[in-house]
Amino acid sequence: MTEDKRETIYDIMGGARTVRMLVEAFYPRVQQHPLLAPLFPSDIHPVMEKQYLFLSQFFGGPSLYSDQYGHPMMQARHLPFPVTKERADAWLGCMSAAMNDIGMPQDLKDFLLERLQGPAYHFINTSDSD
Numbered sequence: 570m571t572e573d574k575r576e577t578i579y580d581i582m583g584g585a586r587t588v589r590m591l592v593e594a595f596y597p598r599v600q601q602h603p604l605l606a607p608l609f610p611s612d613i614h615p616v617m618e619k620q621y622l623f624l625s626q627f628f629g630g631p632s633l634y635s636d637q638y639g640h641p642m643m644q645a646r647h648l649p650f651p652v653t654k655e656r657a658d659a660w661l662g663c664m665s666a667a668m669n670d671i672g673m674p675q676d677l678k679d680f681l682l683e684r685l686q687g688p689a690y691h692f693i694n695t696s697d698s699d
């Protein structure tokens with residue numbers, strides 16, 4: 570760590586290895602969730618890779634997503650999908666369970682979930698789940 574570089578939450582959580590583990594624990598849960606599974610393609614691997622790139626950047630690590638895909642515009646990227654309050658809660662629930670799966674410490678888990686809650690609720694775009 571050089572003097573001019575502050576430690577980020579990405580560093581604190583364990584960097585690339587932890588983000589990778591988190592994404593790998595998260596998507597199998599998404600695929601099993603009755604409210605979420607129908608929205609996702611059966612080949613989940615491209616989505617997992619994009620999420621790895623995005624969360625690395627979101628948590629303060631390298632700007633992997635923007636380097637490859639440009640401005641994230643995440644809310645816009647979710648517009649084609651019916652994101653309800655129930656689905657936002659389900660998404661956060663799968664993320665919480667994935668954090669437990671990888672043995673993330675409780676205080677770190679609480680902090681990261683709070684950071685994710687903002688965008689998750691922001692992406693709600695309908696009350697109609699069809």
Ligand code: HEM
Binds near residue numbers: 609610616619647693
């Ligand atoms: C609120 C509930 C959410 C739902 C229901 C949801 C659902 C989806 C769906 C259906 C896709 C597209 C999958 C495909 O490519 O076919 C997607 C993509 C993605 N989501 Fe979400 N999502 C939610 C919240 C979030 C949150 C909170 C984040 C991150 C903070 C996030 C990050 C991403 C990323 C990075 C992608 C890939 C974007 C791309 O195509 O480049 N999502 N999401």
